[in-house]
Amino acid sequence: MVTAWPEEDWHSQRLLEALGRRGAASAVDPASLSAFVEEGVDVRAGGEPAGRFDAFVLVRGLGRAGDPDVQFEIYRALEESGAVVVNAIDALLAAQDKFRTTCLLARAGLPTPRAAVAQRPEEADAALEALGDAVLKPVTGSLGEGLLRVRDDAAGREALRERLARDGAVYLQEFVPTGGTDLRLFVVGGAVVGAMERVAPPGEWRTNVAQGARVRAYEAAGEVRAVAESAAAALGLDYAGVDLADGGEGMTVLEVNGNPSWRGILEATGQDMAERIADHVLARATCRLRRGVKSKLQETGATHG
Structure with missing residues (x-):
């Protein structure tokens, strides 16, 4: 490890x-x-x-x-x-980069909010005007840190300039009106193995556990399960935390985390995702070992044949 x-x-x-x-x-x-x-x-x-x-x-x-x-x-x-x-390094880096994640989800035909990246104030302003109501996020980051809701007004444009001056680029994602709730599904080996609903604290729209959200177990089925599993597959992740929300037009993928926390799911469901990940790692290692043994046996057979 x-x-x-x-x-x-x-x-x-x-x-x-x-x-x-x-x-x-x-x-x-x-x-x-x-x-x-x-x-x-x-x-x-x-x-x-x-x-x-x-x-x-x-x-x-x-x-x-x-x-x-x-x-x-x-x-x-x-x-x-x-x-x-x-997880494979390129899959991890793709999940860490919010713009890359958005591109991969869109190319896979998965529902995800409109988003934009910009490096100059004029392009950032145009993106904010197109989105109207957006979440300004660090291009890389997690735990809800650095998230800011911005609108197409003077305050929003000033926030863009401050972020540009600090980071050199901005990532904007269309705001999804969830009412302060969303879902975190934990995918391991291509299948959802745990899920929870997150509820933001009063007066807060962010639903990250690190920001004080409450959690409760959620039974993932049907389209919700399929979207989460497809999102993890689109990024090539062995295990992932997939955040989904319903803004009134069906589920959409907000983020895919390649190094997700599972404290919240443990609290909500009693399931320790470490056990699921370890089972998956063991299965992959065992499969590789068996392929190696089979290959050696084939080589030996070919030599003696």
């Missing part, structure tokens, strides 16, 4: 324990990853050859030390070698 915070991070602890109940599990700091290229690529994790591990689970794959671009390329090298990496 690759994490920069094996002791401080609650999710890292829960998942390491769950993996440990299924086999030998250890925490690897992303800064301890290295690689040597000769005839092939020799990746090492914490000084150990990568081939000694059956799977790599990226829980907190970026940390205090090291270079993120180097770490991204090492994760890609692992995937290209045939290693099991959950």
Whole structure:
């Protein structure tokens, strides 16, 4: 399990324990990853050859030390070698980038609010005028931090300029009038395995648990389940938190999180998503091992034939 915070991070602890109940599990700091290229690529994790591990689970794959671009390329090298990496780095990066997420959802034909990105004030103003009522979000981010509802007025345009000056770009998503409620569905291995309804606190439109939302169990079925599963698949994620909302015209995908928190679902349902993720990782690692054994047997048979 690759994490920069094996002791401080609650999710890292829960998942390491769950993996440990299924086999030998250890925490690897992303800064301890290295690689040597000769005839092939020799990746090492914490000084150990990568081939000694059956799977790599990226829980907190970026940390205090090291270079993120180097770490991204090492994760890609692992995937290209045939290693099991959950979640894959490009899928994680797609989920982290809200504009990329929107593009992938739209291309997959999934319902998602209109959205825009801009880097100059005039384009940002035009986008806000087109959307009318929008949510200004960091291009990358989570937990409801940095979210601001803006309208096509002087205050909204000033907010755009402040964000442009700070970040260099803005992402706007059409506001969905949900009445302060939405859904978080947890998808693992292509299937919804847990779901909750989130209710924003009084006077607040954000429904993130980190912002004080209340949670209750939700029974996902039919179209709701199908949309969530398709959203995770569109981004190529082994596991994901998919946020859906109904603004009166049917369910729409607000966000897809590739490194989702499951504290809220545990509180609402009593289900620990760490167990589901660990089962999925074990299944993928076992499948890879069996394919390797089958391939070796075929090679041996071909040699003796």
